[in-house]
Amino acid sequence: MSRAGGTRDVALAVAWRGAHNYFTNPAIFIPGLLFPLFFFTAFAGGLSRVDSVPGFEFGSNYTAFVYGFVLMQASAFGGVFTGFSIARDFESGFSRRLLLAAPSHGGIVAGYWLTGVMRAVFTICIITVVALAAGMDVQGGGIDLLGLYTLALLVNAAATLFGCGVAMRLRTMQAGPLMQIPVFLLLFLAPVWLPYDLITGWVHAAATVNPMTLILTTERGFVAGDPVHVVITFAVGAALVGAALLWARGGLHSAEQAA
Amino acid sequence: MSSSPAIETADLVREFKKGPRAVDGVDIQVAPGEVFGFLGPNGAGKSTTVHMLTTLLPPTSGSARVAGHDVVEEGTRVRAAIGAALQEAALDPFLTGREHMKLQTALHGLPREQRARRGDELLGRVGLTDAADRKVGGYSGGMKRRLDLALALVHGPRILFLDEPTTGLDVQSRSALWAEVQRLASDDGVTVFLTTQYLEEADQLADRIAIIDRGKIVAQGTPDDLKDEIGRPSVEVIPAEPADLARMKSVLARFGESVASPPKAAAVRLSGGDAQLADVVRALDAEGIRVQHLQLHAPTLDDVFLAKTGRHLEGAGDGAAVEDAEPDPVAA
Amino acid sequence: MNRATALQVGTLARRSIVRTLRQPAMVVPALFFPLLLLAVNAGGLQRATDLPGFPADHYLDFVLAVCFVQGGLFAANSAGTNVANDIETGFLNRLSLTPLRKTALLMGQLAGVLALGLIQAVTFLVVGAIAGEGIHAGVAGALVIVALALLISLGFGSIGAFVALRTGSGEAVQGIFPLMFAALFLSSMALPRNLIETDWFREVATWNPVSYMLEGIRSLVITGWDGEALALGFACAGGVALIALVAAAAALRTQMVRT
Numbered sequence: 146m147s148r149a150g151g152t153r154d155v156a157l158a159v160a161w162r163g164a165h166n167y168f169t170n171p172a173i174f175i176p177g178l179l180f181p182l183f184f185f186t187a188f189a190g191g192l193s194r195v196d197s198v199p200g201f202e203f204g205s206n207y208t209a210f211v212y213g214f215v216l217m218q219a220s221a222f223g224g225v226f227t228g229f230s231i232a233r234d235f236e237s238g239f240s241r242r243l244l245l246a247a248p249s250h251g252g253i254v255a256g257y258w259l260t261g262v263m264r265a266v267f268t269i270c271i272i273t274v275v276a277l278a279a280g281m282d283v284q285g286g287g288i289d290l291l292g293l294y295t296l297a298l299l300v301n302a303a304a305t306l307f308g309c310g311v312a313m314r315l316r317t318m319q320a321g322p323l324m325q326i327p328v329f330l331l332l333f334l335a336p337v338w339l340p341y342d343l344i345t346g347w348v349h350a351a352a353t354v355n356p357m358t359l360i361l362t363t364e365r366g367f368v369a370g371d372p373v374h375v376v377i378t379f380a381v382g383a384a385l386v387g388a389a390l391l392w393a394r395g396g397l398h399s400a401e402q403a404a
Numbered sequence: 405m406s407s408s409p410a411i412e413t414a415d416l417v418r419e420f421k422k423g424p425r426a427v428d429g430v431d432i433q434v435a436p437g438e439v440f441g442f443l444g445p446n447g448a449g450k451s452t453t454v455h456m457l458t459t460l461l462p463p464t465s466g467s468a469r470v471a472g473h474d475v476v477e478e479g480t481r482v483r484a485a486i487g488a489a490l491q492e493a494a495l496d497p498f499l500t501g502r503e504h505m506k507l508q509t510a511l512h513g514l515p516r517e518q519r520a521r522r523g524d525e526l527l528g529r530v531g532l533t534d535a536a537d538r539k540v541g542g543y544s545g546g547m548k549r550r551l552d553l554a555l556a557l558v559h560g561p562r563i564l565f566l567d568e569p570t571t572g573l574d575v576q577s578r579s580a581l582w583a584e585v586q587r588l589a590s591d592d593g594v595t596v597f598l599t600t601q602y603l604e605e606a607d608q609l610a611d612r613i614a615i616i617d618r619g620k621i622v623a624q625g626t627p628d629d630l631k632d633e634i635g636r637p638s639v640e641v642i643p644a645e646p647a648d649l650a651r652m653k654s655v656l657a658r659f660g661e662s663v664a665s666p667p668k669a670a671a672v673r674l675s676g677g678d679a680q681l682a683d684v685v686r687a688l689d690a691e692g693i694r695v696q697h698l699q700l701h702a703p704t705l706d707d708v709f710l711a712k713t714g715r716h717l718e719g720a721g722d723g724a725a726v727e728d729a730e731p732d733p734v735a736a
Numbered sequence: 737m738n739r740a741t742a743l744q745v746g747t748l749a750r751r752s753i754v755r756t757l758r759q760p761a762m763v764v765p766a767l768f769f770p771l772l773l774l775a776v777n778a779g780g781l782q783r784a785t786d787l788p789g790f791p792a793d794h795y796l797d798f799v800l801a802v803c804f805v806q807g808g809l810f811a812a813n814s815a816g817t818n819v820a821n822d823i824e825t826g827f828l829n830r831l832s833l834t835p836l837r838k839t840a841l842l843m844g845q846l847a848g849v850l851a852l853g854l855i856q857a858v859t860f861l862v863v864g865a866i867a868g869e870g871i872h873a874g875v876a877g878a879l880v881i882v883a884l885a886l887l888i889s890l891g892f893g894s895i896g897a898f899v900a901l902r903t904g905s906g907e908a909v910q911g912i913f914p915l916m917f918a919a920l921f922l923s924s925m926a927l928p929r930n931l932i933e934t935d936w937f938r939e940v941a942t943w944n945p946v947s948y949m950l951e952g953i954r955s956l957v958i959t960g961w962d963g964e965a966l967a968l969g970f971a972c973a974g975g976v977a978l979i980a981l982v983a984a985a986a987a988l989r990t991q992m993v994r995t
Contacts (some may be wrong), residue, residue, distance in 0.1 A: 507748075
């Protein structure tokens with residue numbers, strides 16, 4: 146078996162198992178699906194009045210504004226929940242067996258990444274249907290939407306690889322909060338409900354240095370058909386994925402040492 | 405000590421919804437001070453019986469008296485007289501061993517001044533004094549079982565139920581637990597009702613055994629009586645040339661009825677007892693059959709199980725249970 | 737309650753509190769996430785106070801109440817998980833073999849929830865005070881907030897215990913967590929009911945008892961002593977607690993079938 150073939154086979158096997166576990170276990174897929182839906186419903190419905198706040202400027206309706214955030218949340222948490230699954234695999238001893246048996250360890254990480262993509266795509270599809278049904282006004286064209294979902298997949302990849310790195314280093318479900326909290330912080334210390342210019346206090350300061358602010362702003366621009374900072378946002382997204390990849394590689398190395 | 409049975413059941417039945425009868429007309433009597441082994445494969449109805457006898461599960465029909473009290477009508481009195489270490493070592497991973505003892509002694513209503521003393525005494529007895537202040541989550545399987553046993557003893561029960569107490573334990577932990585059970589029975593006069601799927605455990609510990617299969621008792625008596633019932637030993641032979649197997653079987657058939665054996669071997673129960681072994685060897689030699697391996701088996705509880713159910717006790721071929729076979733190899 | 741029962745309740749309460757506090761994974765998120773949401777909302781939605789008719793000058797004043805209810809949701813998770821663990825490990829059987837009363841068992845188990853609820857309520861008030869939050873109803877008002885928060889925690893905790901006792905499964909408890917979050921999100925959590933623009937959302941929030949729990953606490957923070965808001969808040973929290981406790985007690989009778 147060639148090295149590339151080995152990596153692909155391992156990746157597909159790990160991804161198949163991840164998909165099987167995900168779709169056959171409601172306890173795994175329901176929370177990952179429901180939380181973004183709740184956020185969407187609660188804020189698109191409950192907060193829609195805030196688009197009347199003086200200075201609120203957005204090229205589409207508030208449902209589309211919230212969709213931009215929920216899309217990113219679903220992408221990021223698809224990755225984090227995949228990290229949980231990796232930790233669970235280490236607790237059950239499955240990963241140890243995988244590390245001993247698989248010809249390509251990079252394939253294991255790739256397989257988990259595919260699992261994360263699949264989870265995110267599934268959640269995004271459902272949220273998109275709900276958002277369209279709730280009257281989301283999409284101004285962006287085909288290229289804009291391609292940019293929107295590509296960016297979502299970059300966020301998803303970065304989150305999965307980050308979770309993978311944590312899970313492979315600590316190899317316990319107790320590491321859950323360590324995967325969840327940083328991602329949660331990055332997501333929420335951004336212009337979640339109001340545009341960047343309208344947030345105040347320390348959250349404004351945090352949002353200024355948070356790369357998610359840039360990503361979120363560009364995503365919303367794609368939905369509204371008026372994308373901004375596209376090149377720099379994609380560069381930041383790619384850099385996040387690169388950093389997370391290095392982090393995951395270190396995690397894999399640590400897990401290999403322990404196996 | 406009272407001469408009435410410590411445990412007595414009559415036609416005890418437990419049915420579960422949409423399932424077969426987990427326990428199907430069990431009649432047993434356990435004398436005070438006896439160690440009673442309840443042997444059977446997984447799913448035979450052992451734990452269900454224990455749950456009914458310990459008042460945790462009402463019987464569907466039939467009756468059971470424990471320590472002289474009816475398990476349905478007098479649950480509180482039964483619970484006061486018994487201690488139980490059930491199949492799961494039911495412990496709280498976030499509490500220490502000592503905290504478990506405190507909890508258990510308080511819930512049993514021991515006077516405040518006795519609680520710590522009783523807890524320390526029992527922890528010492530099961531060898532957990534050094535680990536008493538560590539959280540149970542970090543205990544080994546054997547330590548958990550020992551703590552479980554100590555907890556079952558806090559109120560000085562007359563009857564102790566141990567549901568598969570050594571399943572999953574290593575050899576040392578198992579021996580330590582056996583020693584403690586034997587000590588409880590011989591020194592303290594505690595009646596012990598012990599379920600197990602390990603032949604060796606039943607053989608070593610129990611004064612009397614009941615074998616349960618598919619909810620029914622298939623045999624009951626002392627281990628020796630049960631084995632004597634089967635009586636004769638069996639001989640198992642593997643020919644050096646596999647082609648000789650059929651011919652070898654016909655030679656062996658002269659010495660007794662055929663019994664179950666691995667595919668490459670043949671085995672018969674020796675109708676004339678182990679004195680026939682030399683004749684077997686001579687007969688094979690006379691037929692020119694070279695023997696790779698020949699083994700004499702003394703009757704075991706597995707043979708008893710096989711004779712009564714037509715099947716081997718589940719798991720008899722793996723792990724600890726295999727030790728019970730006590731093979732008696734003969735050079736061939 | 738006689739002495740023996742009191743001893744049993746006390747013993748189990750101590751155990752419940754100790755095991756809750758020894759699980760940082762249970763305590764830390766229960767404090768961290770409500771505070772994070774508070775901090776993010778306070779900065780992120782401050783400009784919502786510019787909406788005509790908004791009842792407070794600072795969004796922090798308005799949103800502080802959410803912490804207490806969100807804390808209650810974590811109480812449900814904590815109580816449910818602990819009870820489910822006890823069933824799954826057979827610990828409930830061990831307790832059943834002692835002369836323990838069923839009521840003592842339930843009360844003892846819920847004591848851990850109340851301990852966590854107390855820690856949460858005091859923490860949220862202290863953090864609120866540090867952030868410049870004043871309780872309009874004064875110190876007595878703060879004490880009433882703690883009392884209402886404990887009643888909310890008891891109610892949600894009993895729901896968690898009910899689900900655990902009914903199903904015997906920790907996964908089922910995790911499964912209701914998102915549903916309870918939905919109850920929080922579909923309330924007057926982010927805006928006063930009269931400012932919710934979407935009709936169906938406003939209707940749901942009006943029927944949702946969580947809205948009145950929030951408004952009870954909010955009244956003490958923003959306006960001072962408002963008998964109607966407090967009565968509704970206590971009635972809703974007490975009603976949920978009563979129904980959930982009765983249901984949990986019934987489920988315990990089924991789960992603990994000892995003769």
